[in-house]
Amino acid sequence: MNKTTEYPNQTDGVYEIKSAGSGTKTFVLWREVVMAYASPAIMAGIGGLVTADKGLQLGALTTIGGTSAFLALMLGLWLRSRGGHKGWIIGAPHLVVVGLFALVGATFGLFAAWATSGLLEIMIPSNHLAWVGRVWIDFPLSGFIASTIVTWRWRLAVTTNFSSKRRR
Known part of the structure; x- marks a missing residue:
């Protein structure tokens, strides 16, 4: 009788190491x-650090990062629910x-900048907010970046x- 069949290893399958291309890739939205x-x-x-631009440093964490995350969330939800059906x-x-999708993301960003600057102009006519001028670029x-990544x-x-389902 073989020793491996007599005393099966209790850790088989628990500590499996998969090679880089062996498993199927999954789309995890939060990542x-x-x-x-x-x-x-x-x-x-x-x-912003290299150019000593405080506005860019602040924009990196707010308008740039926030817009990217919001658009990635919206696009990722749409792709998960409807994208496979198209x-x-x-x-x-x-x-x-x-x-x-990158062009659509950039266009959506332009529309969001137009809406944001227009609404703030109506609400705050003096336009004292420094970041409002940045939204046209940010x-x-x-x-564009979020749509491309997602x-x-x-x-x-x-x-x-x-393709992995097709091979089976």
Whole structure:
């Protein structure tokens, strides 16, 4: 009788180590939102430190990071619920889909900047808030970055899962 069949290892399957390409990738929304916040916020914060621009340092944590996180959350929720049902999103080339969503994210950011600056102009006519002038750059750029990150990673997860199911 074989020793391994007589006394099976109690830890089999508990401490499995998977290689980098062995498992299917999953799309975890909270990780994508954190990445969408952290990536542009860190880069803009570094840019603010290098140029000694206090407005950019503050914008990195608020308008840049916040807009990116919000847009990543909204887009990620939509992609999880409706994105897989749209055949053109999965069927089109990866770069085309990411490019289209990046343009839509930047356009949404422009619309948000227009709405924010317009509403604040009505509510606060003197426009003493320094960050209002920054939203015309921060919101579209954040929308572009967040849409690119989320769509790229979602599409990789979907195509990886789709191709691994097709092979079985």
